[in-house]
Amino acid sequence: MDYYDKVREAADAVRSEIRDVPQIGIVLGSGLGDFAGTLADAVTMPYGDLPHWPVSRVIGHDGKLVIGTVRGRTVAALAGRCHMYEGHGGPTVTFAIRALGLLGVRTMILTNAAGGVNTGFSQGALMIIDDHINLMGTNPLVGANDDRFGPRFPDMSEVYSARLRRIADKAGRAIGLRLPRGIYVALLGPSYETPAEIRYLRTIGADAVGMSTVPEAIVARHMGMEVLGVSCITNMAAGVLPKPLDHAEVMATARRIRGQFSALVENIVEQL
Numbered sequence: 001m002d003y004y005d006k007v008r009e010a011a012d013a014v015r016s017e018i019r020d021v022p023q024i025g026i027v028l029g030s031g032l033g034d035f036a037g038t039l040a041d042a043v044t045m046p047y048g049d050l051p052h053w054p055v056s057r058v059i060g061h062d063g064k065l066v067i068g069t070v071r072g073r074t075v076a077a078l079a080g081r082c083h084m085y086e087g088h089g090g091p092t093v094t095f096a097i098r099a100l101g102l103l104g105v106r107t108m109i110l111t112n113a114a115g116g117v118n119t120g121f122s123q124g125a126l127m128i129i130d131d132h133i134n135l136m137g138t139n140p141l142v143g144a145n146d147d148r149f150g151p152r153f154p155d156m157s158e159v160y161s162a163r164l165r166r167i168a169d170k171a172g173r174a175i176g177l178r179l180p181r182g183i184y185v186a187l188l189g190p191s192y193e194t195p196a197e198i199r200y201l202r203t204i205g206a207d208a209v210g211m212s213t214v215p216e217a218i219v220a221r222h223m224g225m226e227v228l229g230v231s232c233i234t235n236m237a238a239g240v241l242p243k244p245l246d247h248a249e250v251m252a253t254a255r256r257i258r259g260q261f262s263a264l265v266e267n268i269v270e271q272l
């Protein structure tokens with residue numbers, strides 16, 4: 001069975017479990033998975049129960065698809081994502097995005113935990129992604145192109161929709177937040193960056209750094225979806241503060257701002 005048919009089969013399996021097809025998808029980053037629990041009239045599908053669906057083993061990532069409503073709109077929430085640093089290839093890392101695309105999702109909200117490279121940021125801030133720089137050393141579209149998904153050479157001149165960025169900005173103000181905007185740089189990981197690498201990233205225009213999101217954004221655009229990216233600045237990047245980085249801090253910060261995060265996402269969904 002080829003990759004497209006596997007994705008199709010997974011999407012069909014999801015569809016058979018739900019009443020209304022979601023037009024909005026959201027990938028929940030490290031520590032932000034609790035949002036899935038706030039959906040009303042929810043159907044929960046553990047990844048392991050869905051055909052061909054890859055399962056991530058990273059702590060802090062749940063591994064379930066939850067479809068339910070947010071302010072009356074049907075939303076597909078992915079709690080748990082696969083990362084390149086786990087050793088997966090692009091097709092595996094972006095399988096869930098492909099499946100939601102075939103299911104009918106048109107708007108994809110990608111969220112992540114990220115390190116703050118811009119020293120003007122504070123820990124716990126929610127940054128709207130204006131654009132990205134892919135330093136993962138690979139691209140999820142490497143390999144034969146399947147035209148049923150999208151073109152061989154997809155345009156990336158507006159990966160993160162200007163329209164959705166305006167909506168996110170407005171949603172932020174509605175809940176009393178002025179959200180910073182910036183450039184997200186994706187590295188392969190899983191080691192955190194060195195202080196020298198962070199100085200380099202700042203030089204090339206980075207505001208935040210992480211190990212996810214970019215493959216998903218590329219694939220979502222390949223399929224013609226509209227993309228919004230939101231980074232939770234869970235920590236200042238290496239060398240900014242005189243202390244080491246650790247995953248526990250990343251998780252703790254994301255959990256601390258989950259109320260704000262939920263309010264923001266709900267407000268965004270309402271305006272879509």
Ligand code: HPA
Pocket residue numbers: 113114115116192193209210211234235236237238245250
């Ligand atoms: N670097 C890379 N990825 C991250 C970081 C970081 O500082 N924080 C959360 N994810």
